[in-house]
Amino acid sequence: xxxxxxxxxxxxxxxxxxxxxxxxxxxxxxxxxxxxxxxxxxxxxxxxxxxxxxxxxxxxxxxxxxxxxxxxxxxxxxxxxxxxxxxxxxxxxxxxxxxxxxxxxxxxxxx
Amino acid sequence: xxxxxxxxxxxxxxxxxxxxxxxxxxxxxxxxxxxxxxxxxxxxxxxxxxxxxxxxxxxxxxxxxxxxxxxxxxxxxxxxxxxxxxxxxxxxxxxxxxxxxxxxxxxxxxxxx
Numbered sequence: 001x002x003x004x005x006x007x008x009x010x011x012x013x014x015x016x017x018x019x020x021x022x023x024x025x026x027x028x029x030x031x032x033x034x035x036x037x038x039x040x041x042x043x044x045x046x047x048x049x050x051x052x053x054x055x056x057x058x059x060x061x062x063x064x065x066x067x068x069x070x071x072x073x074x075x076x077x078x079x080x081x082x083x084x085x086x087x088x089x090x091x092x093x094x095x096x097x098x099x100x101x102x103x104x105x106x107x108x109x110x111x
Numbered sequence: 112x113x114x115x116x117x118x119x120x121x122x123x124x125x126x127x128x129x130x131x132x133x134x135x136x137x138x139x140x141x142x143x144x145x146x147x148x149x150x151x152x153x154x155x156x157x158x159x160x161x162x163x164x165x166x167x168x169x170x171x172x173x174x175x176x177x178x179x180x181x182x183x184x185x186x187x188x189x190x191x192x193x194x195x196x197x198x199x200x201x202x203x204x205x206x207x208x209x210x211x212x213x214x215x216x217x218x219x220x221x222x223x224x
Contacts, residue, residue: 004154031209043155043200043214050209090154092210099145100210102154 003027006091006103013081014111021076021106023091029101031094032074034066037105038087049074081110119198121219130188132218134201139182141203145212146175146186150197158186158199188220196222 003026013019025032034046048056049068063085065077074091086109094100124130136144142163147155161168161175161184168175174187184201198219202212 006154033210033212042216043202043212045212048209048211055209056211092154094210097143097204097210099157099160100212101157102147104152104154 004091004093004101004103006089006106008106009104010107010109012109012111013078015081015083017081018077018079020078021089021091021108023074023076023103025072025074025091025093025101027093027095027101029093029095030071031096032068032071033092033094033100034074034076035090035092035102036087037090043090047076078108081108083110086110119217119219121221123221123223124191126191126193126222126224128191130186130191130195130220130222132186132188132199132220134184134186134215134218136182136184136201136203136215137213138203138205139179141205141213143204143210144175144177144184145202145204146173146184147200147202147214148195148197149200149217155200191220191222193222193224196220 005024007022032049036044045058046060047066052068067075088105090105092100092102145160146158149155159170159175172189176185198217200214200217202214
């Protein structure tokens, strides 16, 4: 275990559903990240939070809405997703620019 | 692995041999580089990192080499073991206060017993 926990591990949702992914880090880090890993592309950075403030939104569609209530928790709220949004969603944390530790990911399938 | 579907470069080695995985990065302003290993069904796992003020760094059985002139990074694994079989990613970082990691497509390392 890396100290970064993601739930759920697997999620199947319809295109009209609303769901949320959760990430929690137990490492005392100040930065948290969402990445998307799909079958046909490399890992893509989605959002960066530093001390709870969003510092990066990598042109992510508004149907993905992040929330960072504190430095230890990060959520990704999902609504009206498309089948092409099916992917592995990875959360990571780091202390400033030291190495980023990843969680196990949530395997999302949109039907 | 999680990158099934990508046309991943594959390196096939015999158990006990040394492996060298190469990576070209894109941004000359990148100043921090990380190698990750990803096994099937798992998130990327940190292996080793290097900052741009160095050209070589060694860990346990692994060595990373950085050539800034040609924007090239390599990961050397000594005495490769079956447990080393995975997809290996290099990542470059040119963010500010936090990590803005940009990942390569990855290389699949297949260790033959």
